[in-house]
Amino acid sequence: MKFGDIVVAIFIIAIILMIIIPVPKGALDILLTLNISFALLILLIAMYAEEVLQFSVFPSLLLITTLYRLSLNISTTRYILTDGDAGSVIETFGNFVIKGNPIVGFIIFLIIVIIQFIVITKGAERVAEVAARFTLDAMPGKQMAIDADLNSGLITEEEAKKRRSEIQKEADFYGAMDGASKFVKGDAIASIIITIINICAGFVIGILTKNLTFVEALHKYTLLTVGDGLVSQIPALIISTATGIVVTRAASESNLGQDVVKQLFNNHPKIMYIIGSVLSLLGIVTPLPFLPYIFLAGIFFYLGYNMQINIKKSVEEEKEIAEEVEVEEVKKTENVMSLLKVDDIELEFGYAIIPLADVNQGGDLLDRIVLIRRQIALELGMIVPMVRLRDNIQLNPNEYVIKIKGVEVAKGELLFDHYLAMNPGTAQGELTGIDTIEPAFGLPAKWITEDEREKAEILGYTVVDPPSIIATHLTEIIRRYAHELLDRQAVKVLIDNIKEEYPALVEELIPNVLSIGDIQKVFANLLKEQISIRNMVSILEALADYGVVTRDPDLLTEYVRQRLSRYITKKYVQDNKIKVITLDGELEQLIMDSINKSETGSYLALEPVKVQKILQSLSKNIEKVTSIGEQPIILTAPIVRIYFKRLTEQLVKDLVVLSYNEIEPTVEVQSLGMVTL
Incomplete structure (x- = not known):
């Protein structure tokens, strides 16, 4: 393995030299055998690879193997036309495989080429082309999904980089496969042309230079040429099959063999019973052979019964394992530590609100939370901690509760299949609905039905749906308690981000002038009065200037506010x-x-x-x-x-x-x- 790259380089150079330099017949037999072995190796790796990126070198291998087969074809053609003998491997294929009959061998050769060229290669080429196009089209969506997971705190920066790299590699792989499949197609065409050339040229050479009769020349050179074609086309067919397997593999968690057994013969006993019944009916009622159909019917009945037993057994085992795991988890001492952790922000809701948070049921609450995190980052300049979503059966079905540091700070109740209509002060007219209080701002509002919605909007009312009510309420709570949510660890992350562009400023301030804790108190004072800390550079510069004079966080806050006078003026002054x-x-x-x-x-x-x-x-x-x-x-x-x-x-x-x-x-x-x- 240490010198593997050198060996590969020498092997590729040797392939090119084989086109020019004659190869001894004994070595040619070994190289032809190696061609078959190498094709089998590629086929088995393609079958056992769980995902395409595990065999990312496959497009390059297609080029190398195609070039290798063509160089062997040139070497064997040289011996066929010059000596009338191309080694024992080709002779064996000509005499044993096709039993010395060149016509049968030629027909078999044509069938193999047609299968490879029209069926396997054509289909693999089309699949590779479509996969490449779809993979490239899906890249922006996948990148956005990674960014959303990163912003919501579901993955780390390292995991995001890894997933982006995998997406890029997958796109490159399918793009390369789209082009590499042309090598297989070209190889099939070249094999037909080489075979025709060998037969025609051998026939002429046999009659003119070897003094063979018409029948002898035709028999000898056709036999050798067809044997040579079969020796080269069988590995080509194997590699074409491997190409089709690689490009047609969908997402899976195991190799091809396990997927086939699991998905065909593991989960559907009813299907086995139906097939067995149909075969039994065909064997008994129709004139078809009785024994084969009854025998196969018995096999399918057995498979169905075996599946049914295995499914029942696996369900019981999974249940037992789950119970054992649950008991063991409860017994573990370290699990008590997880109970001590208090989430910064929690959103608990009754069971009727679960569909709003469940993506599978069309809920978009998670996406709204991602947007809230981005909105708060732009408005206040802080990183909102991860919002923990929990269902709570102790709450009313339509009720939700917002907790900060484990303590309830707000709650609300929704009325499904209704909309909340609020009068912004300019609406005219009355609505038919249920009087209520808007939870985020405490304003009077009404629950109205879908039929009243259009009327309310025409009259000038502000109309919102239940998910928007929760999102707005959560946003206001995060704004109100932002000073409590910004802890020392979050401040350190913000400062480390600034340090990448302004290292001198951060090194001057921390820890010589102020500590992370001192800065956190100043940030908390600013956020408590809804002053954004997004202009971090100006804030840190003010702290560096006045931190040498005083470490009183209240006085430092006033100095920072004065440094942010342009922002404060813009925030509260109009015209x-x-x-x-x-x-x-x-x-x-x-x-x-x-x-x-x-x-x-x-x-x-x-x-x-x-x-x-x-x-x-x-x-x-x-x-x-x-x-x-x-x-x-x-x-x-x-x-x-x-x-x-x-x-x-x-x-x-x-x-x-x-x-x-x-x-x-x-x-x-x-x-x-x-x-x-």
């Missing part, structure tokens, strides 16, 4: 104007005076009475702003922003609080109210 609620100067001063710093960070210490007054004033201003259809936005001094934001979370969780440094200088600020003591 270069922003309408805000401001804070009274005395209130801002009070907050700044009430900030206490400790080793673990800073916090706001205000008297409860003053906190209540601030929240009451804030509530009035929010009501005033929302009554005129504007989004309430609070604008404060930079040092006050983070503390006032935390103060307002008691009243309004998703209230937008910005600082002056986060708004671009060109933006026109209009105050709609002021929070006072």
Whole structure:
């Protein structure tokens, strides 16, 4: 094996030299025998290969074997025409196989060539052509399927690369087979031409130079030529059969022999009984020979009975094995460890919702989750952990529950064969339906039937189907809890991705200035207020600049937000104007005076009475702003922003609080109210 590549190279060169240099007759007999042996080897490998890529060198072997046979044909032709003798192998084929009758041998030779050329080679060529076309057409879909599995976390990057490589190799193989099948076709044509040339030329040479009679020349050279043709065409027929086997093999988990036995004689006892009955009927009722038909009928009855016993036995064995495995799995100590793992995101649903998640039943929930992961990556710049889907018989059939870190955070209930209609504020008219609350945003809505759907859309209602309700609800939950879902490991993956293009930035920041944990806290602060961390380079640069000054994650978050002022302005400002609620100067001063710093960070210490007054004033201003259809936005001094934001979370969780440094200088600020003591 060490020098195998050298041996192959020498063998191919020797094949070419055989066309020019005469080969001794003794060596020619060995080479002809080797041709048959090599053809049998290729046939058996083709039968026992479980998939085509296990025999990917086959197209090249077709070229080599075809060239080898043609070189042997040239060598044998040389001896037939010059000496009237081409060695013992060809003589044996001429005398023993065709019993010395050149006419019978010639007919057998023609039949073999016709079978090979018209039946096997023609079919294999067509199958290879169609397989190559279909494989190339299917490549984009297969690539998209790999990307979807990779994005959903079902496979790793290494597995994705391996599968892409296999797809490319499979396409290359079928493309090569499409062309290589032409070698077999050309070989069959060349054999016919060589045979005709040998007979005609041998006949002329025998009469003119060997002084043979017409009958002697015709008999001798036809016998030798047909023997030579059979010696070369039998291996050619074997390799053509191997070609057909390779290109017609579909996806399987075993070799051809096992597939044939398993699929024909393993799973369908009723079919065996039917065939046995038909054969018995033909043997008894018709004038056909009685014994052969009854004998074969008995064989099929036996096969059917044996199949029935084996199927029953295998079902019982599988059941016993499954029970034993289940018991052993429960007994294993390490299985307790799997129970300790808490999934980041879980979606549990009742049994009636299972079809939405089952691809075999037309469900597209898995595809929607892939799209959610991509959407969150674009919006917030984070990698959403894998969403675990589970059915829960303890839930109501149409109910679903969303869990974060193992704790239920939201739930909803669907009404199948209905659509959810919501009024975006501009719809006019009433609908007939069941009143409900939209689970993602808590808006009033109605369940309507298919008949009401078109009417609702005409009236201006927003109409969604049950899968969209779950997908929207899940998306909002992921947005709301993004700061909890982004752990240190996910942050490390994001930073490693940036490090490939900006190694100097990452090496300067980590671990000399900040740790992964410090950066994770800053990211969590940003995500908690729905600020995207996708612009990772700007964020890390800000942390590198200010991390040497302070390691307080709250202060670092404010510095990062100021660095992202263009993004924040774009997010909340329209038409270069922003309408805000401001804070009274005395209130801002009070907050700044009430900030206490400790080793673990800073916090706001205000008297409860003053906190209540601030929240009451804030509530009035929010009501005033929302009554005129504007989004309430609070604008404060930079040092006050983070503390006032935390103060307002008691009243309004998703209230937008910005600082002056986060708004671009060109933006026109209009105050709609002021929070006072």
